[in-house]
Amino acid sequence: MLCTTTREGMDCAFMSVTGCSFNGGTCHPAVEPCKGCDRTVNAGDMMYCQSYPDPAAKWRYGKCNFATHVKGETLNEVKLNPLKASKRAGRHR
Numbered sequence: 001m002l003c004t005t006t007r008e009g010m011d012c013a014f015m016s017v018t019g020c021s022f023n024g025g026t027c028h029p030a031v032e033p034c035k036g037c038d039r040t041v042n043a044g045d046m047m048y049c050q051s052y053p054d055p056a057a058k059w060r061y062g063k064c065n066f067a068t069h070v071k072g073e074t075l076n077e078v079k080l081n082p083l084k085a086s087k088r089a090g091r092h093r
């Protein structure tokens with residue numbers, strides 16, 4: 001449904017006939033790490049995310065999983081399942 005408040009005229013999944021259904025009744029501006037992402041949109045002089053209404057929350061515990069400008073995890077960041085790693089190590093004994 002088209003937003004009638006913060007991002008007026010833009011399609012948004014959180015908009016309803018009774019108004020914005022997101023927590024607080026409005027979406028929040030994009031944050032610094034969002035710069036360069038294809039999902040950002042400008043409304044007035046503010047930048048927002050068209051996919052998620054609270055961008056800061058998407059970056060709170062690491063990289064935003066919707067981001068289009070951030071590549072996948074590097075090898076050092078890939079977390080191994082300790083159980084599988086243990087079994088894998090046991091095969092070579």
Ligand code: SF4
Nearest residue numbers: 034037049055064066
């Ligand atoms: S998808 Fe993620 S990185 Fe891109 S604008 Fe939205 S919150 Fe920011």
